[in-house]
Amino acid sequence: MKNSIGFTADYARIPHTRPDFFLRGVDVAFYMPGRIRLYCRTLQGNEKYKERISKYLQPISQMGHIEMNHLSGSILITYNAKQLRKNADLARVERYIKGKARICTAPILV
Template sequence: MNLMNTLQIPTTKLDLFIRSVEISSYLPGRVRLHSKQLAGNPALEVEVQAQLGAFPEIASVETSTVTGSILIKYDPAVLRKNAELRKVEEYIMTHAKRR
């Protein structure tokens, strides 16, 4: 087993990003994140939209600088073909808030 995976150390920009936000909810195909840094920060909103929107496996990204919310919608079967995104989804599944 890879030591980096065992320690869960971020190894990519996407990995680092997902660990910097609160994972509010997860359903296969729909993830809601919250970022305190996004609230009131339109420049960061543009960057988040561009970075996440660059993945063809992600159907849509909705952001709000009022609430700091990021809503990501995707087809799970399509997303899971991308190893990096599959790894991020697995992280999200295990770290989403339980309600």
């Protein structure tokens, strides 16, 4: 079934950007503006994957500090929310994360 702009529902689920692709493989545990905790099963016990994630996230200039633990699969990202939101793609990613977080300390506007 096509939506109003002509794309099928399945197409909408296909990652289109690097952040989209990355987010498909993580569980969002916690969100508050400026601080996000993710868990990635692929990262657990895989130090080489930790290096790949670092190389992937490092070029994103709006990212602040990233801490990863390959034993637990935990990824903690701290950032300046105001600065990050200047990038439209990253602002969209932040909204997605906010909606998927198991714990969210920011109000979700409906």
